[in-house]
Amino acid sequence: MANNAVGRPLFSLLDSKLRAAFNPVNLTIVNESRMHAGHSGNPSGDPDAETHFRVEMISEAFEKKPLVQRHRQVYDLLKEELEPGKIHALALKLKTPSEAEKEASKRTL
Secondary structure, eight states: OOGGGTTOHHHHHHHHHHHHHHOOSEEEEEEOGGGGTTSTTOTTOOTTOOOEEEEEEEOGGGTTOOHHHHHHHHHHHTTTTTSTTSOOEEEEEEEOHHHHHHHHHHHHO
16 A cells, blocks of 8 residues: 555545455555646645546456456446545556566566
8 A cells, every 4th residue: 555545545445445356466546636636526626635546456357358347347346436526537557467567578678
């Protein structure tokens, strides 16, 4: 869990639900709400809001599943958190371990 989880109940809930459901090899959750202060979803401009998140997750649970199905799995898991007035935006980058390995090897070439 990242250090920005302290005092962030929604962040902590995302972390625990995603870990329990997908047993990820790697999970990164970034609260990007401060970048959207004053915009739709965070109109109050509260830089500490929990309205916009980016999730990068590597899990064997995604093997042989198309990207759309992976996204649906996450959205289904987090449907309560995605209700109006809670999470406004959720960016997802979901990979299998082999996909992440291939991507990493391309960067080293």
